[in-house]
Amino acid sequence: MSSVMPQPETAPILACTVSRDVQNFDLLIEDMEQALGEAWGDLGFAEALAFFSQPEAAAMEFVALALDDEDEDNLVLMGEIITQAKSREIKVILIAEDVTPAALHQLLRQGADEFVPYPLPEGELQQAIDRLRAASHPQPAAPEQTAQLKSGSDKQGAVFVSHGIAGGTGATTLAVNLAWELALLSETETPSVCLLDLDLQFGSASTYLDLPRREAVFEMLSDTESMDDDSFGQSLLTFEDKLQVLTAPSDMIPLDLVTPEDIGRVIDMARAHFDYVVIDMPSTLVQWTETVLNASHIYFTTLELDMRSAQNTVRFKRALQSEELPIDKLRYVLNRAPKFTDLGGKARVKRLAESLDIAIEIQLPDGGKPITQGADHGLPLATSAAKNPLRREIAKLAASIHELNADQAKAA
Numbered sequence: 001m002s003s004v005m006p007q008p009e010t011a012p013i014l015a016c017t018v019s020r021d022v023q024n025f026d027l028l029i030e031d032m033e034q035a036l037g038e039a040w041g042d043l044g045f046a047e048a049l050a051f052f053s054q055p056e057a058a059a060m061e062f063v064a065l066a067l068d069d070e071d072e073d074n075l076v077l078m079g080e081i082i083t084q085a086k087s088r089e090i091k092v093i094l095i096a097e098d099v100t101p102a103a104l105h106q107l108l109r110q111g112a113d114e115f116v117p118y119p120l121p122e123g124e125l126q127q128a129i130d131r132l133r134a135a136s137h138p139q140p141a142a143p144e145q146t147a148q149l150k151s152g153s154d155k156q157g158a159v160f161v162s163h164g165i166a167g168g169t170g171a172t173t174l175a176v177n178l179a180w181e182l183a184l185l186s187e188t189e190t191p192s193v194c195l196l197d198l199d200l201q202f203g204s205a206s207t208y209l210d211l212p213r214r215e216a217v218f219e220m221l222s223d224t225e226s227m228d229d230d231s232f233g234q235s236l237l238t239f240e241d242k243l244q245v246l247t248a249p250s251d252m253i254p255l256d257l258v259t260p261e262d263i264g265r266v267i268d269m270a271r272a273h274f275d276y277v278v279i280d281m282p283s284t285l286v287q288w289t290e291t292v293l294n295a296s297h298i299y300f301t302t303l304e305l306d307m308r309s310a311q312n313t314v315r316f317k318r319a320l321q322s323e324e325l326p327i328d329k330l331r332y333v334l335n336r337a338p339k340f341t342d343l344g345g346k347a348r349v350k351r352l353a354e355s356l357d358i359a360i361e362i363q364l365p366d367g368g369k370p371i372t373q374g375a376d377h378g379l380p381l382a383t384s385a386a387k388n389p390l391r392r393e394i395a396k397l398a399a400s401i402h403e404l405n406a407d408q409a410k411a412a
Helices: 022-036 045-051 055-059 069-087 101-109 124-136 171-183 215-222 229-235 260-273 289-295 307-322 343-356 369-376 389-411
Strands: 015-018 040-043 062-068 091-097 114-117 158-164 193-197 237-239 243-246 276-280 298-303 330-337 360-365
Touching (some): 015 022, 015 045, 022 062, 040 045, 062 124, 069 101, 091 124, 114 369, 158 171, 171 193, 171 243, 171 276, 171 298, 215 229, 215 260, 229 260, 260 276, 298 307, 343 360
Parallel strands (some): 062 091, 158 276, 193 243, 193 276
Antiparallel strands (some): 237 243
């Protein structure tokens, strides 16, 4: 690392960290050294403002403004640093740990170019730097990669649904990562997988995978009667050459805009072309929920160990039973389940299952902050947090599904 104040006789300084004490961000030091070698320096908040007016600042590409919760009292100073940097065409990367969303929003509105959470996800700082450099030297946009589907296919793929019994119970996290784990199962015989985000209003599968929302989705859903292989394929986006994704529409649309027949056609089309179809559902029951339930092989229902989940589970079961729907397809998934050593927690899980007259067959551990961080950066857990316990459990679930499916195929 270079000296505190960059010296003229050294190699040009391309970037500086700006913080109260850079030693509080040791991972940032490592990533800066890896990305820039010796071509960077470190400045305090007040020193940064003075340095911007020096000739050496002319070669600066960016500053990494690192702050934590103790720095929130100095947001005015942070904002001035951003303003001064931007006035000299110096990019700003925010490195934030335990900072409130309101503070981040304020700093981003003042002109910060990138935000990276701390602790830094592996390779994320380099990716942020690459994005800044690409923005400074824009290249012609690459065309979006859509699916090329073979006409006449009839795979009759297996359908797995993820439905959150309450908000924040991890239904989208399960759907996105289950689909990705299924796509990664085998290097030699990779099954074809399609993820359908049917949460038409607040669906966030596109955010979790950093994919754009496209008008083609709304156009396809608006006229499923004339949908063919080409129009359905044009509605899908490819993630990492392994997973096909139907994102939620770009605009919020009424859930009843599509009919059960529309959803049935979309699912049938997806099943015809893919070995596995994973569906992320809205938490609201709609007129086409019955269509999805009947088409599914397993209907995962995510809940947590709290009163709202218990009450909503009772209502959910009662609604399905009143319509004589196949509740035997439901598989209850407990998110943020107690650890193996938490005997008290396990006892509460048992009492919850008994009181609701359900079997909680799948228990997913609390993955902590890496789960949110990976979603914010548009990366599945296999990429952003491969050793996270939640990722491991979802990978096991995908492997068991694939094995069961293979056994049934052999038996047939």
